[in-house]
Amino acid sequence: MGTSSSSSGLVKAKSETLAEALKSSSLDFSNGDGSSHGSKQHVRARTLSSPSYSSNSKNRWNTHIRKAKSAHPALDLAGLTGGAALSRASSASLGLSFSFTGFTVPHEEIIASERCSNDDILEDIEAATSSVVKFQAEPTFPIYLKFIDITYKVTTKGMTSSSEKSILNGISGSAYPGELLALMGPSGSGKTTLLNALGGRFNQQNIGGSVSYNDKPYSKHLKTRIGFVTQDDVLFPHLTVKETLTYTALLRLPKTLTEQEKEQRAASVIQELGLERCQDTMIGGSFVRGVSGGERKRVCIGNEIMTNPSLLLLDEPTSSLDSTTALKIVQMLHCIAKAGKTIVTTIHQPSSRLFHRFDKLVVLSRGSLLYFGKASEAMSYFSSIGCSPLLAMNPAEFLLDLVNGNMNDISVPSALKEKMKIIRLELYVRNVKCDVETQYLEEAYKTQIAVMEKMKLMAPVPLDEEVKLMITCPKREWGLSWWEQYCLLSLRGIKERRHDYFSWLRVTQVLSTAIILGLLWWQSDITSQRPTRSGLLFFIAVFWGFFPVFTAIFTFPQERAMLSKERESNMYRLSAYFVARTTSDLPLDLILPVLFLVVVYFMAGLRLRAESFFLSVLTVFLCIVAAQGLGLAIGASLMDLKKATTLASVTVMTFMLAGGYFVKKVPFFIAWIRFMSFNYHTYKLLVKVQYEEIMESVNGEEIESGLKEVSALVAMIIGYRLVAYFSLRRMKLHSST
Numbered sequence: 001m002g003t004s005s006s007s008s009g010l011v012k013a014k015s016e017t018l019a020e021a022l023k024s025s026s027l028d029f030s031n032g033d034g035s036s037h038g039s040k041q042h043v044r045a046r047t048l049s050s051p052s053y054s055s056n057s058k059n060r061w062n063t064h065i066r067k068a069k070s071a072h073p074a075l076d077l078a079g080l081t082g083g084a085a086l087s088r089a090s091s092a093s094l095g096l097s098f099s100f101t102g103f104t105v106p107h108e109e110i111i112a113s114e115r116c117s118n119d120d121i122l123e124d125i126e127a128a129t130s131s132v133v134k135f136q137a138e139p140t141f142p143i144y145l146k147f148i149d150i151t152y153k154v155t156t157k158g159m160t161s162s163s164e165k166s167i168l169n170g171i172s173g174s175a176y177p178g179e180l181l182a183l184m185g186p187s188g189s190g191k192t193t194l195l196n197a198l199g200g201r202f203n204q205q206n207i208g209g210s211v212s213y214n215d216k217p218y219s220k221h222l223k224t225r226i227g228f229v230t231q232d233d234v235l236f237p238h239l240t241v242k243e244t245l246t247y248t249a250l251l252r253l254p255k256t257l258t259e260q261e262k263e264q265r266a267a268s269v270i271q272e273l274g275l276e277r278c279q280d281t282m283i284g285g286s287f288v289r290g291v292s293g294g295e296r297k298r299v300c301i302g303n304e305i306m307t308n309p310s311l312l313l314l315d316e317p318t319s320s321l322d323s324t325t326a327l328k329i330v331q332m333l334h335c336i337a338k339a340g341k342t343i344v345t346t347i348h349q350p351s352s353r354l355f356h357r358f359d360k361l362v363v364l365s366r367g368s369l370l371y372f373g374k375a376s377e378a379m380s381y382f383s384s385i386g387c388s389p390l391l392a393m394n395p396a397e398f399l400l401d402l403v404n405g406n407m408n409d410i411s412v413p414s415a416l417k418e419k420m421k422i423i424r425l426e427l428y429v430r431n432v433k434c435d436v437e438t439q440y441l442e443e444a445y446k447t448q449i450a451v452m453e454k455m456k457l458m459a460p461v462p463l464d465e466e467v468k469l470m471i472t473c474p475k476r477e478w479g480l481s482w483w484e485q486y487c488l489l490s491l492r493g494i495k496e497r498r499h500d501y502f503s504w505l506r507v508t509q510v511l512s513t514a515i516i517l518g519l520l521w522w523q524s525d526i527t528s529q530r531p532t533r534s535g536l537l538f539f540i541a542v543f544w545g546f547f548p549v550f551t552a553i554f555t556f557p558q559e560r561a562m563l564s565k566e567r568e569s570n571m572y573r574l575s576a577y578f579v580a581r582t583t584s585d586l587p588l589d590l591i592l593p594v595l596f597l598v599v600v601y602f603m604a605g606l607r608l609r610a611e612s613f614f615l616s617v618l619t620v621f622l623c624i625v626a627a628q629g630l631g632l633a634i635g636a637s638l639m640d641l642k643k644a645t646t647l648a649s650v651t652v653m654t655f656m657l658a659g660g661y662f663v664k665k666v667p668f669f670i671a672w673i674r675f676m677s678f679n680y681h682t683y684k685l686l687v688k689v690q691y692e693e694i695m696e697s698v699n700g701e702e703i704e705s706g707l708k709e710v711s712a713l714v715a716m717i718i719g720y721r722l723v724a725y726f727s728l729r730r731m732k733l734h735s736s737t
C-alpha cells in the first residue's frame with residue numbers, strides 16, 4: 001500500500017521521531033487498538049481519553065506537546081502540535097490519514113494547517129481534544145463525500161390523477177474530511193431529502209445523479225461508518241438519558257472494548273453534551289413528561305457520535321435549542337470535523353456566530369441549488385451577482401431573505417428589478433405563478449460557479465485505491481455476540497416497558513374477570529354435565545386468545561422507527577432483537593394466567609387436582625403464546641395499526657366462531673379454519689383436562705388424547721413467529737423509500 005518515495009522515508013523518520021517524542025512525554029504511541037498495523041500509524045493518547053480527563057487535562061496535553069518539542073527541536077513543530085505533518089506524511093506517502101486520539105486528520109486539514117500559525121493549530125487541537133478526545137481511539141477512515149447532479153422525483157396522487165413532483169433538481173457539492181457542510185434553505189426546499197440521499201437512504205431507482213464516498217458508490221458496509229441524526233427524535237420514552245446512551249455504547253461499540261470502557265464512553269458523551277444534570281431523567285414522549293426538547297436532541301446526537309463515525313449527517317440538530325446551546329452543538333460539530341470527520345448538517349436559521357463555524361455551504365430553494373461553495377465566500381458571491389444587504393445583517397438571515405424572495409432590505413440588480421416588474425404585471429393580469437428571484441439566482445449560480453465546481457468534483461480523491469476499498473468493504477463485526485445482544489435487548493425491553501410490565505391495570509383486569517366468572521359459575525358441579533361448564537371453558541379459551549393478539553399487534557409497528565434506525569446502523573442482529581422482543585414479556589404472560597386460574601378454579605369448583613391445574617395453566621399458556629404469534633405476524637406484515645387491528649378483529653372473530661362451541665359441525669370447505677383456530681385447540685384441551693376420567697364425550701365431541709391439539713398450538717407458535725420475523729426482514733428501513 002502507498003508509494004515508496006524518498007519523501008515517504010523522511011516522513012516515516014518524522015513519524016518515528018514523533019513516536020519517540022510522545023513516548024518520552026508519557027504518551028502512548030501505538031495503533032488505536034493497541035496492536036501494530038504496519039504502515040498505519042495511530043497515536044493514542046490514553047491519558048487524555050481516560051474518563052478522568054478533566055478541563056486541566058488540556059494543560060497537561062499542552063505540556064506533553066511542549067515537552068516533546070523541547071526534546072526534539074528538529075521536529076516539524078507545526079506537524080507535531082497539530083498532528084498535521086504526520087497526517088500529511090501518512091496521507092501522502094501511505095495513502096492513509098493519521099489517527100490522532102481517535103480521529104483522523106485529513107489531507108485538506110494538513111494543507112490548511114500550513115497556513116495557520118503554530119498557535120492557531122494548537123488552539124484548534126485544544127478545541128478538538130477538549131470536545132472529542134474523550135471518545136475512544138479506534139482508527140477511523142476519512143470519507144470524501146461528493147454528490148453530482150442529484151435529482152429526486154416523487155409521484156403525488158391527487159383526487160383524480162397523479163403527477164410527478166420534482167423535489168431536487170440537479171444538486172452538486174461535496175464535503176471532505178475536516179469540513180462542516182451546512183445545507184440551508186427555507187422550509188420545504190429539499191434539505192432533508194438531500195441529506196437522506198447523501199446517507200444512502202433512498203432506493204437507487206428513485207434518485208438521479210451520483211453520490212460517492214471516496215469515489216465509490218454507496219454500499220451497505222458504509223452503515224457502520226455513517227452516523228445519521230434524524231429530524232424526529234427516535235428514542236425510547238421510558239429509558240433515562242444515561243440508560244439510552246449506555247445501551248447504545250454497549251450495543252454499538254466494537255468488541256475490542258470492555259463493558260467498562262463502553263460505559264465510560266457513554267459517560268464521557270453525557271459530559272460532553274452537557275447532559276449530566278438530566279442523566280437520570282426519563283426521555284419522555286407524548287404521554288410521559290421527560291427531558292426538554294433540546295436535551296432530547298442532544299441525546300440523539302450523542303447516540304450517533306458515540307461510535308466515532310467517519311461521516312456524520314444531522315438533520316436540524318439545533319432546532320428547538322437556545323442560541324447558546326445551539327452554538328455549543330455547532331462548535332462541537334466543528335471540532336469533530338476538524339478532527340478529520342466529514343459532517344453535513346441541515347440548519348434553519350443560524351446565528352452569525354454559528355454561521356462562521358461552517359466550512360462549506362449549500363443554499364437550496366424549491367429543490368434548486370442557489371449556491372455551493374465556501375461559507376466564508378457566500379456573501380461576496382451574492383454581492384458579485386448584485387444582491388447584497390442594505391443594512392448590517394447576519395449572513396444567514398440575509399441568505400434566507402434572499403432565497404425566500406423577501407427583498408426589503410436587499411439591493412437587487414437592475415436586470416432582476418426589471419424582470420420582477422414584468423412578472424408582477426403578468427401575475428396581476430394572468431394570475432401566473434412564477435418565482436423570479438429563485439430563477440435569477442439559479443441561473444446566476446449555473447453561469448458563474450456550477451461548471452467550475454463540477455470540474456473540481458470530478459477530480460479523484462487523494463486516497464489510494466486500496467484505502468478506498470477498505471472504507472467501502474470493512475469487515476462486518478458485531479459489537480457483541482448473539483447471546484449478549486439478546487440479553488442486553490431483553491433487559492432494555494424490560495426497562496422500557498417496566499411501567500407496563502407490572503401494570504396494576506392488567507392485573508386488575510384479569511382478576512376482576514376471574515372473579516366475575518367464578519361468581520357466575522359458582523361451584524358448578526362437574527358430574528352434572530351441565531353445558532354451562534363447557535361455556536366457562538370456552539370463555540377461558542376465548543379470553544386468553546383475544547387480548548394477547550391485540551397487545552402483540554402493536555409490538556412492531558410501535559417500534560418500527562427505532563428498529564429501522566438501529567438496523568440502519570447495524571446495531572444488532574435482527575434475530576437477536578426479534579427473540580428478545582418476543583420472549584422478554586413471557587414471565588408475566590405466565591403469572592397472569594396462573595392468578596386467573598387459581599381464582600376461577602376455586603370459585604367455579606373446577607377439578608381440584610394438581611395435575612389438572614398444571615395442565616390447564618399449560619394449555620392457557622400455549623394459547624397465549626400462539627395468539628401473540630398471530631398478533632406479531634399481522635402487525636409485522638402490515639406495519640399499519642389501523643389495517644392490522646381490522647384484520648385481527650376479523651381473524652379473531654372467525655377463530656372464535658369456529659372454536660367448537662357455537663358450531664359443532666363446520667362445513668367441509670371451511671373446515672380448515674377450525675384447525676387454524678387456537679380457540680378450538682385450547683377449548684378441546686381444557687375440556688379434556690376437566691372431563692378425562694369422567695366421560696367419553698362432552699357436547700357430542702369425542703375426548704381423545706390431546707397430542708394433536710398441542711402439536712397444532714406449537715406449530716402456530718413457531719409458524720406465526722416465522723411469518724413475523726420474515727416480514728421484519730423484508731421491511732423497508734425507511735418510509736421514504
Ligand SMILES: Nc1ncnc2c1ncn2[C@@H]1O[C@H](COP(=O)(O)OP(=O)(O)OP(=O)(O)O)[C@@H](O)[C@H]1O
Nearest residue numbers: 154156167185186187188189190191192193194736
Ligand atoms: N415522498 C414525498 N412525497 C411528496 N412530497 C414530498 C415527499 N418527500 C418530500 N416531499 C416534499 O418535498 C419538499 C422538500 O421536503 P424536505 O423535507 O426535504 O424539505 P426541508 O427543506 O427539509 O424542509 P424543513 O426545513 O421544513 O424540514 C417538501 O415540499 C415536501 O413536502
